[in-house]
Amino acid sequence: MVLNRGKSAARRGRRQWCVAKRTHPFREIYLLPAAGAGNPGVIHRIPPPHYSRAATQHPLCSGKELACCPYFDYTMREIPQEARDMFFLARYKIATLCRLLILLYLGVIAVHARAEESIELCSRSRLLQQAHARGLSPALLPQQTSPSDTDVLHYSLSLTVQPPDSYLTGKNVMTIRSLRNDLNEFRFQLADSFTITTLQLDGRPISFTRINPVTVQAEFGRAYRAEETFELTVGYEGFTRTEGFGSIVFGVRSSGAPYAYTLSEPWFSYTWWPCKDDNTDKATADITVTVPEGLVVASNGLLRSVESTGQGQTRYHWVHRYPVAPYLISFAVTNYNTWTVNFEHANGTMPVQFFIFPEDDTAEHRAAWEKCVDMLSVFNRIFGTYPFIEEKYGIYQFGFQGGMEHQTMTGQGGFWEGVTAHELAHQWWGDMVTCKTWHDIWLNEGFATYSQALWAENKPGSSGFPALRSTMQLLKPSRVDGSVYCYDISDIGRIFSSSFSYRKAAWVLHQLRHVVGDAPFFAILYEYRNRYRYDSASTEDFIAVAESVYGKSLRWFFDEWVYGIGAPAYRWRWANRQVNGKNYLLLSVEQTQPDTYGVFTMPIDIRATCNGQSWTRAIWNDARTEYYVLPIPAPASSVALDEGGWILATEIQNAPYVPGPPVVVDTAPTPGARVSYGLDQLRVTFHTEVIVSASDFEVRGQRQGVQPFIFQYDPATCTVTLRFLQPLPPDVYTLRVRDTVRAADSGLTLDGEVREAVLPSGDGQPGGDAVVYFSVTLQAHPSPPPPVGRRPRR
Structure with missing residues (x-):
């Protein structure tokens, strides 16, 4: 308890x-x-x-x-x-x-x-x-098969309950389409605590076999061809059995009012109704619940009718014409007070309905729940039109102290704003697009959790990004030593891990947003919604959408953040450096997380204050220790790493600067330059004093071969000058600075790689020649403007 x-x-x-x-x-x-x-x-x-x-x-x-x-x-x-x-x-x-x-x-x-x-x-x-997860072996859980041999089109479920008595009488008529030839059986889930009183195929009684305490196999006695449709009717009655989070619960509140409610997630629908419990097979539904007079029934979709049976009972008929996964079908019964407000949208009006316990029906509680109307406006703008716009959205109160995103009708045990936003967001992420398997639960819970932060960022009166950042800090997981992807679905506690499936998963989306940028991120959500609307999707499906929209591989990101474990911890250092009148920010970043977590690849934002002005740059970090030399407009008075809080880091620690490897910060000619005939010397400038000799350099023409030179080094300017015996003939030349060059202070070898003809050189680690190409022609060609700095690698 x-x-x-x-x-x-x-x-x-x-x-x-x-x-x-x-x-x-x-x-x-x-x-x-x-x-x-x-x-x-x-x-x-x-x-x-x-x-x-x-x-x-x-x-x-x-x-x-x-x-x-x-x-x-x-x-x-x-x-x-x-x-x-x-x-x-x-x-x-x-x-x-x-x-x-x-x-x-x-x-x-x-x-x-x-x-x-x-x-x-x-x-x-x-x-x-x-909770005590009672009496169910993982081997008995509903098995999802892919591909399936049937497609359930519609459920017509009729129930009679008299809370607090947990005895239930029900009938479900399933309309099913065969997806293969020679289909002669159908498996559905229903607990063995129920007696099956009727089993009919198109009105004809048939036999069945109970495979295990959860699964029943209907024997058709004939074969159906692919695309044939049939009706399977299951009549049943018995005492319900509560599993999971309270799959079906009966009781009496302190006010004396009886109640009953359901919460089937993840796979406990069988404890109260027969169905094909498979997230990949969605169907429409009619839900009819007969209850004692004076009680009110909340359920999915629109309320079609309320009628008295004449026997002290009332029959409620709810109709849901959008495809729904079985675990999202529900009902709740008690003496609810109800009210309705309208959500005005571009194409009309949608009812928003509320069902509350009379003893909790206060103006404050009504106002708290009615915030969902503003949330609908915000999420409509961010995610697209509310998925069930032709029916309704509703909130009903139940005994579970949290929330459950039953399709079009969320159950909530309280009035927390965060829960209201979370459960409403599930209507897009979890209901319209449902996780294909429970391995992929983060696609439901991570998306809904991140939506709490999006609501904080976008709600009326919000401070915007500061509110987003603050909320994400509150949503940091208490543990990072597991994966977002749920490998073990035999443990329900692991499936619904707050740290991994909710919070760390929300951080996956937050970080993805920063990696790809705002516009591509929301375009990814839009395409994901459209591609899998009213269907189910896997982790790989989402990755494919993200990569197709972004236009680049994101495998590195999802491998470390979804399939991998852990999170980075950073120790970073900085210092100013001026060379020949130019200012540079020297930066080192060390990842200090446990070796079992591996090394994380991430862009990291750096912000410096230079002469009172803010200067920002993203560095690309993909090694245990990396060094950066970044051109800045003036000496930095302060520097911050990931000030925006975009990375799920377990620690960010600043430490005194320790010198790193030397890099090439300037050459004359510049990389890629085309110069006119008459060039008789080259200059190479390092960011720090180096130990260097003539053997560390080579100048070679494609046709002219190696060119002799006279070597000169000036420690005061950290510059090497190579003087040729005569002007270089027209040709395409390669200047190579070997990584035998060492820094005088650290003793580390040259970090020399030059990418995209941009200086400073380097990939962040010692080692690697600096190779610069330039050409000499008979005609004068203006040199390109000097580069600003190294670009992050993707």
């Missing part, structure tokens, strides 16, 4: 236990060492109140919950009646104490709620890692 799940959590726990007691014997747990766990200790007997505590107190579990701990297996046996009675008495006393503590706790967290709202995420990661 998580304390901030709400003040009715203790009551709900008792009710759920009583329902379970009707069908299950009262049991206690024995923990045994798991296979391969070594010898974690003796066998532990654990009474029911302490299932989770027993595991978390064991030193090898390191805070893991029982079902998540790799060191134990567990078994159960029935407990005698006397022990049960003692347990319920103790449970009642504990529950009473817990209620008092919860009320005290809620009073404390209310003070901090507003400060936390900007960094509050869906809360699914934090809650799930603290």
